[in-house]
Every structure is written in C-alpha cells, then in structure tokens.
Amino acid sequence: MNAGFNLIRWLMVIAMGFALGLLLVFITVSFMRPREQGRLVREAAIEPVSLSEEAVRNELIQVIQGQLAAFRKNDYPKAYYYAAAAIRDQVPLPAFERMVRTGFPVIARSSSAEFGVILDNGREAVVNVGIIGESGRAIHYRYFLRQERTGWKITGVVRVPFEGTFV
Numbered sequence: 001m002n003a004g005f006n007l008i009r010w011l012m013v014i015a016m017g018f019a020l021g022l023l024l025v026f027i028t029v030s031f032m033r034p035r036e037q038g039r040l041v042r043e044a045a046i047e048p049v050s051l052s053e054e055a056v057r058n059e060l061i062q063v064i065q066g067q068l069a070a071f072r073k074n075d076y077p078k079a080y081y082y083a084a085a086a087i088r089d090q091v092p093l094p095a096f097e098r099m100v101r102t103g104f105p106v107i108a109r110s111s112s113a114e115f116g117v118i119l120d121n122g123r124e125a126v127v128n129v130g131i132i133g134e135s136g137r138a139i140h141y142r143y144f145l146r147q148e149r150t151g152w153k154i155t156g157v158v159r160v161p162f163e164g165t166f167v
Contacts, residue, residue: 049119049126057118060127063152064113064143068131071100071108084146084153104157106133107141114138123147128160138162 052060063082070079076097080088083096091099100108116128125145130138144156 047121047123049121049124052118052120052125056120056125059152060118060120060125060143060145061115063145063154064115064127064129067154068107068110068113072110076100082154084155085148087155106131106139107157109134111136124155125152130162 067079067082070076070082077093079100080093080096083091087096110131110133112132114130114132116130118128119126123146125147127143127145129141129143131141132138140160140162142158142160143154144158145152146155147153
C-alpha cells in the first residue's frame with residue numbers, strides 16, 4: 001500500500017473529527033445551565049407569543065422610535081432611558097454609548113425605521129425592524145422588549161438576515 005497521500009483516509013479522518021466536534025458541542029450545551037451569582041437558577045419557560053394588538057404594537061413602536069430619535073440627536077442619556085433596568089444595572093451610560101456607536105453604527109446614525117411583524121405575550125415582545133442607515137440601505141434587526149413598571153423597555157437587539165419579499 002502507498003504510504004503517500006490517501007484521499008479516502010483523509011476524508012474519513014475529517015468526517016470523524018467533525019462528528020466528534022459536534023458531539024462535544026452537543027454535550028457541552030446539554031449540560032450548560034444559566035448561572036446567577038455562582039449558583040444554578042431554574043430556567044424560565046418560554047411563554048407563547050402572538051401578533052400584537054394595535055395598541056400594544058403602537059406602544060412598542062413608540063419606544064423603539066423614541067430611542068432611535070435620541071440616538072439621532074446624540075442624546076445618549078435619553079436613549080439609555082429606553083433600555084431595560086437589567087441593562088442599565090449592568091452597563092453604565094458611557095459603556096452603553098460606546099457599545100451602540102461601535103457595535104450598532106447603523107442604529108446610532110439611522111435615518112428612519114420600518115416595522116415588520118410584532119409579537120408579544122403581555123410581558124415580553126419581539127419586534128422586527130428595518131433600520132434605514134445613512135446610506136439609504138435597510139439593515140434588519142430584531143428588538144426584544146419587556147414590560148416593566150415604567151412601561152416597555154428594550155432588553156436586547158440582534159441583527160438578522162432579511163427573510164421577506166419586497167413588493
């Protein structure tokens with residue numbers, strides 16, 4: 001047998017490495033649980049959401065529009081007001097401003113926003129938003145909000161690929 005290059009053997013080694021890697025990831029994720037101050041916490045059940053009613057939809061849009069307007073005016077203290085208490089407790093205002101300017105430049109300097117599907121369960125909401133940047137190009141984000149004593153607050157934002165059709 002030739003001791004040189006053996007394509008089949010190398011493909012088998014790569015496939016086996018890939019399979020073992022997936023197994024390791026699965027095992028790691030299966031045993032991971034959220035931690036709070038060094039102790040395990042009970043995982044919260046995800047409650048079902050449905051299309052938001054018009055009044056809730058308008059409230060959620062108003063919160064996001066308010067924060068975007070504050071960013072456009074470089075009024076980061078006002079934009080910070082729209083962030084959930086948990087975020088404000090963990091991230092001081094200067095770090096919040098830095099995070100938005102560097103991690104979300106389109107949001108920091110948007111020209112407008114277009115709202116898509118909005119879902120909620122009365123306590124939490126998911127809002128799909130197309131943010132129009134300075135270039136005029138839309139970048140799609142998913143906003144997560146939670147109902148707090150003072151109203152709806154933003155708990156997070158992630159960029160998402162566009163999954164729709166333009167008409």
